[in-house]
Amino acid sequence: MLLESVKHGDTVLEARGITKRFPGVLANDQIDFEIKAGEIHAILGENGAGKTTLMNILFGLYQPDEGELYLYGKKVNFRSPLDAIHQGIGMVHQNRKLIPAHTVIENIILGHPKAGTILNLKRAGKEITELCDKYGFKIDLKAKVWQLSEGEKQVVEILKALYRGAKILILDEPTSALAPPETKRLLESIRIMTRDELAIVPFITHKLPIVLEVSERVTVLRRGKVSARLATKAATEKSLAREMVGRDVVFRTEHVEVERGNPILQVENLSALNDKGVPALKSVSFSVQEGEVFGIAGVSGNGQQVLAEVLAGLRKPQRGRVLLDGIEITHTSSLERWLKGTGYIPSERVDVGSIAAFSLVENIIMNYHFDNRFSKGGIVDYKGLRKLTEGMISEYEVAAPGPDTTARSLSGGNLQKLILARVLSRKPRLLIANLPTQGLDVGATEFVQKKIMEVKKEKAGVLLISEDLDEVLSLSDRVAPMYEGEFMGIIPGGEARREMVGAMMAGLKPKVEAI
Amino acid sequence: MKIGSYEVKLEKRVTLRGWEAATISILAVLFALLVFSYIFIRAGVDPLTGYKAIFSYAFTSSFGLPLTINRFVFLLLCTYAFIIPMRAGLWNIGMAGQLYTGALSAFAVAYAFGAKTSQTAVLSAGIVIPLMIGASILGGAAVGAIAGFLRGRFNTNEIVVTMMLNFITYWVVARLIKEGGLFMGASGEGDGFKLPESIYAPLIKGVPFTIFIALGLAVLLYFLFAKTKIGYQIKAYGLSPAAAKYAGISPFKIPLLVFIMGGLIAGLAGYHYFAAVPGLYRITKNYGEFGDLAFYGIICGLISQGEPLAAIPIALLFGGLTNGGRFAQGKLKLGFGIDYALLGVLMITLVAFQFFYRYKIVWVKTKKESSDVGIHG
Numbered sequence: 001m002l003l004e005s006v007k008h009g010d011t012v013l014e015a016r017g018i019t020k021r022f023p024g025v026l027a028n029d030q031i032d033f034e035i036k037a038g039e040i041h042a043i044l045g046e047n048g049a050g051k052t053t054l055m056n057i058l059f060g061l062y063q064p065d066e067g068e069l070y071l072y073g074k075k076v077n078f079r080s081p082l083d084a085i086h087q088g089i090g091m092v093h094q095n096r097k098l099i100p101a102h103t104v105i106e107n108i109i110l111g112h113p114k115a116g117t118i119l120n121l122k123r124a125g126k127e128i129t130e131l132c133d134k135y136g137f138k139i140d141l142k143a144k145v146w147q148l149s150e151g152e153k154q155v156v157e158i159l160k161a162l163y164r165g166a167k168i169l170i171l172d173e174p175t176s177a178l179a180p181p182e183t184k185r186l187l188e189s190i191r192i193m194t195r196d197e198l199a200i201v202p203f204i205t206h207k208l209p210i211v212l213e214v215s216e217r218v219t220v221l222r223r224g225k226v227s228a229r230l231a232t233k234a235a236t237e238k239s240l241a242r243e244m245v246g247r248d249v250v251f252r253t254e255h256v257e258v259e260r261g262n263p264i265l266q267v268e269n270l271s272a273l274n275d276k277g278v279p280a281l282k283s284v285s286f287s288v289q290e291g292e293v294f295g296i297a298g299v300s301g302n303g304q305q306v307l308a309e310v311l312a313g314l315r316k317p318q319r320g321r322v323l324l325d326g327i328e329i330t331h332t333s334s335l336e337r338w339l340k341g342t343g344y345i346p347s348e349r350v351d352v353g354s355i356a357a358f359s360l361v362e363n364i365i366m367n368y369h370f371d372n373r374f375s376k377g378g379i380v381d382y383k384g385l386r387k388l389t390e391g392m393i394s395e396y397e398v399a400a401p402g403p404d405t406t407a408r409s410l411s412g413g414n415l416q417k418l419i420l421a422r423v424l425s426r427k428p429r430l431l432i433a434n435l436p437t438q439g440l441d442v443g444a445t446e447f448v449q450k451k452i453m454e455v456k457k458e459k460a461g462v463l464l465i466s467e468d469l470d471e472v473l474s475l476s477d478r479v480a481p482m483y484e485g486e487f488m489g490i491i492p493g494g495e496a497r498r499e500m501v502g503a504m505m506a507g508l509k510p511k512v513e514a515i
Numbered sequence: 516m517k518i519g520s521y522e523v524k525l526e527k528r529v530t531l532r533g534w535e536a537a538t539i540s541i542l543a544v545l546f547a548l549l550v551f552s553y554i555f556i557r558a559g560v561d562p563l564t565g566y567k568a569i570f571s572y573a574f575t576s577s578f579g580l581p582l583t584i585n586r587f588v589f590l591l592l593c594t595y596a597f598i599i600p601m602r603a604g605l606w607n608i609g610m611a612g613q614l615y616t617g618a619l620s621a622f623a624v625a626y627a628f629g630a631k632t633s634q635t636a637v638l639s640a641g642i643v644i645p646l647m648i649g650a651s652i653l654g655g656a657a658v659g660a661i662a663g664f665l666r667g668r669f670n671t672n673e674i675v676v677t678m679m680l681n682f683i684t685y686w687v688v689a690r691l692i693k694e695g696g697l698f699m700g701a702s703g704e705g706d707g708f709k710l711p712e713s714i715y716a717p718l719i720k721g722v723p724f725t726i727f728i729a730l731g732l733a734v735l736l737y738f739l740f741a742k743t744k745i746g747y748q749i750k751a752y753g754l755s756p757a758a759a760k761y762a763g764i765s766p767f768k769i770p771l772l773v774f775i776m777g778g779l780i781a782g783l784a785g786y787h788y789f790a791a792v793p794g795l796y797r798i799t800k801n802y803g804e805f806g807d808l809a810f811y812g813i814i815c816g817l818i819s820q821g822e823p824l825a826a827i828p829i830a831l832l833f834g835g836l837t838n839g840g841r842f843a844q845g846k847l848k849l850g851f852g853i854d855y856a857l858l859g860v861l862m863i864t865l866v867a868f869q870f871f872y873r874y875k876i877v878w879v880k881t882k883k884e885s886s887d888v889g890i891h892g
Binding site: 314334 | 742748750758762764
């Protein structure tokens with residue numbers, strides 16, 4: 001078979017002049033690139049630069065309008081993902097496509113042609129264990145998927161593709177939900193895989209350090225076109241960002257010192273359950289002061305979401321108290337909290353923070369329908385709100401044709417800008433920002449972080465929840481690493497070291513007290 | 516697909532304007548009539564004769580038109596009873612139960628004023644009629660509120676609850692109007708008692724005044740969804756309960772409210788058919804058929820996509836066809852059920868044509884093959 005004779009450095013997949021149009025958008029415009037055996041090739045680009053479209057074309061989900069794909073020098077035409085899988089292309093989606101109630105092994109063999117009608121789990125188990133040993137993956141094949149961490153789920157997806165015989169592995173934002181140690185382990189495994197002449201294509205948006213660390217070559221996309229094609233050795237974080245955004249980007253948002261005032265938010269021994277009825281927040285106490293960014297660092301699923309929801313009035317706590325400006329709000333509704341000056345930016349910007357089928361104006365009304373300035377006698381002042389929306393669109397540079405387009409048509413970054421504009425326009429006393437820059441490209445991330453700093457300057461309090469250690473460390477005045485529903489400590493921003501906070505996020509309690 | 520030098524492609528619509536949706540629906544109706552012509556031909560009837568019989572009876576004959584209008588008002592009210600919860604993402608399958616209760620409540624008022632005792636009793640219409648309407652509204656709303664409360668408070672499936680309430684109220688009506696029941700009619704043939712002439716609902720050119728309530732509701736509901744705060748909250752909840760909750764919209768209040776509003780309008784439909792339509796003025800023993808008819812409200816609501824104004828022509832069409840279809844079946848001696856077949860074909864086509872709400876057909880002049888152009892390489 002052809003595959004056996006592939007040598008390191010041979011071109012395995014080549015795209016020539018790929019063009020794909022959608023109504024009103026040129027998503028991919030004459031894209032050329034090639035992937036070589038044994039190489040990690042990163043594709044970089046902002047949201048909406050055309051990465052996802054390109055990936056879907058490589059995986060057979062879309063057919064290109066123009067251009068050709070060549071696999072081992074032979075022209076191919078993938079009519080469906082199944083076609084692509086048969087020809088050795090594996091894809092690991094950012095949003096995991098696994099069945100939570102099934103075991104790891106059941107998920108891996110799902111849909112595999114060898115699985116047949118009667119499952120031979122024993123044989124499959126042996127083969128998968130061999131794969132694990134080879135690439136250094138550690139995973140319990142009998143565990144149910146819902147018990148796994150995000151990093152382990154990622155491993156399952158990768159194993160699934162490998163077990164199907166993938167020779168080209170496409171990873172969509174592979175490290176976005178992983179804790180630093182998990183990321184390290186994954187990158188090691190990826191490196192081992194390349195020794196087997198597997199070609200690996202990670203799509204990475206904003207984690208530039210990872211691109212530099214792991215890849216050999218980079219293709220940068222901007223507005224559907226290839227803007228740069230270079231060897232990673234020749235690139236720097238700054239040069240890549242410039243190619244991606246088209247201008248210079250500030251990497252660390254300047255930390256501003258603001259005199260801290262009275263406590264705005266006080267949380268005392270707060271406990272709550274998650275949706276499964278399991279204790280997810282365990283007696284957490286802290287306060288956020290005027291002019292302070294209080295950062296919570298942690299890998300998703302360690303109780304941050306539950307904490308944010310309790311503070312926003314969306315989830316009932318079991319025990320404990322929440323005070324806003326000294327007044328107890330533990331049992332008030334989310335509406336009352338908006339009115340009292342809590343502003344919440346949810347992590348689920350598509351499902352909770354916005355309504356896809358609504359126009360941008362109607363999305364802005366989500367935070368204004370209760371505002372008497374914009375409704376008289378139960379009639380909503382659509383005209384005034386339309387003007388307000390137009391103002392927000394221009395002030396926050398939301399790329400949208402106008403206030404009447406649906407939120408569905410906005411890219412992730414622009415949607416987040418719109419939500420940010422809406423929440424900040426209420427001039428909140430307390431801003432709860434839950435993963436505010438997750439999945440955003442460098443340009444949008446910079447913008448969001450700058451705005452959060454402005455809130456702080458206006459002497460409001462900010463509770464920042466983030467998985468991005470660098471973000472938490474650069475923005476926060478105090479940092480609380482969170483693990484399994486508890487704070488591992490509260491560290492003044494100046495004293496927080498990356499390694500220490502990273503270890504605490506993974507569950508280590510420092511022995512600081514024992515000085 | 517290629518036709519000559521043109522290529523026919525399906526393209527996703529980005530927006531859908533009102534007139535485009537209207538054109539698509541009209542084309543769907545014409546297409547359904549075209550398809551149904553085949554059934555007429557198979558039955559040995561010239562399709563034109565068939566349709567003429569249906570439409571002339573339903574919309575121009577002095578016998579058929581009033582019947583069509585009465586059905587239209589009834590269907591429109593049932594459609595609104597369905598649409599309001601639908602806009603909140605909830606399914607009201609209980610229009611039948613709500614309208615039975617509305618009718619019972621209205622007749623309870625009449626009973627309390629002694630209407631059962633005599634056909635010639637002179638009651639003050641100015642007092643009794645508004646009270647009857649008020650009671651029908653309250654009755655329907657109360658039944659609706661049960662489903663709304665359970666949904667809002669305990670997240671109970673509203674489809675099951677409203678469906679079950681249909682059965683319960685059906686038998687309550689039976690208990691009250693059949694032999695020995697409180698509202699039993701004088702003839703003892705299974706109908707409820709007849710209202711005295713003095714409290715017949717006023718007619719305007721032979722049409723019950725309830726038509727103005729129904730049309731007024733159309734405007735009111737349009738306004739509710741387009742302009743008001745509560746309309747916005749209902750729509751937001753319907754599109755995304757999680758996002759609505761985040762925005763401070765009560766996940767308890769909205770389900771309760773939409774089911775009260777829906778039940779209220781269905782209750783009014785009960786008043787309309789049993790207390791305002793000429794010739795009836797009683798809860799007839801075949802009241803269950805009107806409960807079944809109420810289900811067309813679901814069809815009309817779905818076809819109009821929850822738009823109160825769009826529901827008017829659709830309810831009129833269905834009101835006319837249920838009426839004219841039955842007439843034509845008798846007149847042309849067609850087989851049993853042919854009127855239902857027509858309605859069925861129409862419903863399927865209308866739903867199938869909603870495909871074009873999301874896609875449009877475009878003609879593109881095909882470019883010359885690239886091989887003709889390529890010189891190099």
